[in-house]
Amino acid sequence: MNPQSDHRRQVTVIGAGIVGISCALNLLRDGHDVTVVDRVPPGEGCSRGNAGLFSSDSFVPLSLPGTLRKVPGWLLDPLGPLAIRWRHAPRLLPWLIRFVLAGRPDRVKAICDALEPLLDSSLEHHLALAKGTEAEGLIRSEGCMYVYEDAKSLADEAKSWDLRQARGTIVEKLNAAQIREREPALAPIFEHGYYVSNVGHTVEPMLLVKGLAKYFAQSGGVILQREVRYIEIGPEGPSRLITDGDDLDIDVLVIAAGAFSNRLTAGLGSPVPLEGERGYHVTIANAGIPLNMPVFANTYKFIATPMAPGIRIAGTAEFGGLDAEPNFARADVLATHAKWMFPDIDTSDVTTWSGLRPTLPDSLPVIGPSPVFGNLFFAFGHQHVGLTGGPRTGKLIADLVAGRAPNMDIRPFRADRF
Ligand SMILES: Cc1cc2nc3c(=O)[nH]c(=O)nc-3n(C[C@H](O)[C@H](O)[C@H](O)COP(=O)(O)OP(=O)(O)OC[C@H]3O[C@@H](n4cnc5c(N)ncnc54)[C@H](O)[C@@H]3O)c2cc1C
Numbered sequence: 001m002n003p004q005s006d007h008r009r010q011v012t013v014i015g016a017g018i019v020g021i022s023c024a025l026n027l028l029r030d031g032h033d034v035t036v037v038d039r040v041p042p043g044e045g046c047s048r049g050n051a052g053l054f055s056s057d058s059f060v061p062l063s064l065p066g067t068l069r070k071v072p073g074w075l076l077d078p079l080g081p082l083a084i085r086w087r088h089a090p091r092l093l094p095w096l097i098r099f100v101l102a103g104r105p106d107r108v109k110a111i112c113d114a115l116e117p118l119l120d121s122s123l124e125h126h127l128a129l130a131k132g133t134e135a136e137g138l139i140r141s142e143g144c145m146y147v148y149e150d151a152k153s154l155a156d157e158a159k160s161w162d163l164r165q166a167r168g169t170i171v172e173k174l175n176a177a178q179i180r181e182r183e184p185a186l187a188p189i190f191e192h193g194y195y196v197s198n199v200g201h202t203v204e205p206m207l208l209v210k211g212l213a214k215y216f217a218q219s220g221g222v223i224l225q226r227e228v229r230y231i232e233i234g235p236e237g238p239s240r241l242i243t244d245g246d247d248l249d250i251d252v253l254v255i256a257a258g259a260f261s262n263r264l265t266a267g268l269g270s271p272v273p274l275e276g277e278r279g280y281h282v283t284i285a286n287a288g289i290p291l292n293m294p295v296f297a298n299t300y301k302f303i304a305t306p307m308a309p310g311i312r313i314a315g316t317a318e319f320g321g322l323d324a325e326p327n328f329a330r331a332d333v334l335a336t337h338a339k340w341m342f343p344d345i346d347t348s349d350v351t352t353w354s355g356l357r358p359t360l361p362d363s364l365p366v367i368g369p370s371p372v373f374g375n376l377f378f379a380f381g382h383q384h385v386g387l388t389g390g391p392r393t394g395k396l397i398a399d400l401v402a403g404r405a406p407n408m409d410i411r412p413f414r415a416d417r418f
Helices: 018-029 067-076 086-101 105-119 122-130 151-156 158-166 176-182 205-218 258-268 329-341 383-402
Strands: 010-014 033-038 082-084 144-148 171-175 192-196 200-202 222-225 228-234 237-243 252-255 275-284 295-297 302-307 310-319 350-359 366-369 376-380
Touching (some): 010 018, 018 033, 018 122, 018 252, 018 376, 018 383, 033 205, 067 082, 105 158, 105 383, 122 200, 122 205, 122 383, 144 176, 151 158, 151 192, 158 171, 171 176, 205 222, 228 258, 237 252, 252 258, 258 275, 258 350, 258 376, 275 329, 295 329, 302 329, 329 350, 350 383
Parallel strands (some): 010 033, 082 310
Antiparallel strands (some): 144 192, 171 192, 228 237, 275 310, 275 350, 295 302, 302 310, 366 376
């Protein structure tokens, strides 16, 4: 750490997910006094159960020309990747309109341009952040495979692959035999595939965050388990956190509260159209098959990742609002998908999980200073790539708090862009 810093501040971070802990560690390394506040222990929000990929190639937005056309089919298929709780639909409608507009070709290009540098070299950023911590041993670098059943489904994704390759993603095209050679346990139904080498993964996303958090605490950082109920505003900006425990005076505040961030930022003059996009996983212990690397199955849009506790099948997007209870039948669907993908898998020993991705309609996060208060910074909204972009986001926030110019363009991530 750097206790010699001339600009030592007291910084409070709300949120102990991968994004908040990455911010906290980078701020601590800059010599600040840093406190992290979360209602649950580190890594137990959305960062707990994700698919574990550091997917530097996932800068293509969720909304593309043609996405809208596929939505009815996805919604009608009980095994499909998308669900909407109809009670939430009226509130979701303005978000959906923005989502569709973000899929115009000119916007798609601009979104790729903005997101690519945030996700680039994620594996290297993770290795640098985790160096010397318990998280270091949880990182792998085997790359990732995307598989397709036929030429039509491959052609459907051609635009997305063109965008990736145009921005330097190196991909190796695979035929059926090459796919099976890399992953012999896969069903022989996949005729086409891509291998992307610059993708890493973690074998336990929750323990990765906990390992970083432990190092943060051992290095002088403070972690408090509190729910922030309200933020008081003083003459200079946010001045006090009202919590379910003791209240906390604050100097500089970073909001990294994942899908719940808008509940805090709206009262601070920065409402944003943030949705909680629910995903699920099943983790299959004693699966009885080999899996060498994460594999993305395009038909049902989920990922199978080799993890320490077993093979994790993660995916689905469900829009129901922040307070809706999870529907674990959607996790059961993932177990069915596992059998479809790996015919010999033993699914008798599974655990399920669900979490809310923080998703804005243009697929871009909010990272940067508050447009209203000088002592307030935002770091949230990383949709499907929060694990990938967390470490880089932490560095950007540390740069901003220190008054250093970030070495990438963060204007597309402004809170007041909506
Ligand atoms: C099924 C699934 C698979 C995924 N796979 C991947 C993947 O392979 N790669 C990838 O990069 N991303 C993936 N993601 C996305 C990724 O998990 C998220 O983008 C990321 O975890 C977001 O991190 P975060 O720190 O912003 O949020 P969180 O991890 O949710 O952390 C926010 C924290 O804020 C706390 N909080 C909120 N409000 C308050 C309050 N008022 N007071 C106190 N504490 C508060 C919460 O308790 C929580 O701990 C996946 C997501 C899902 C659901």
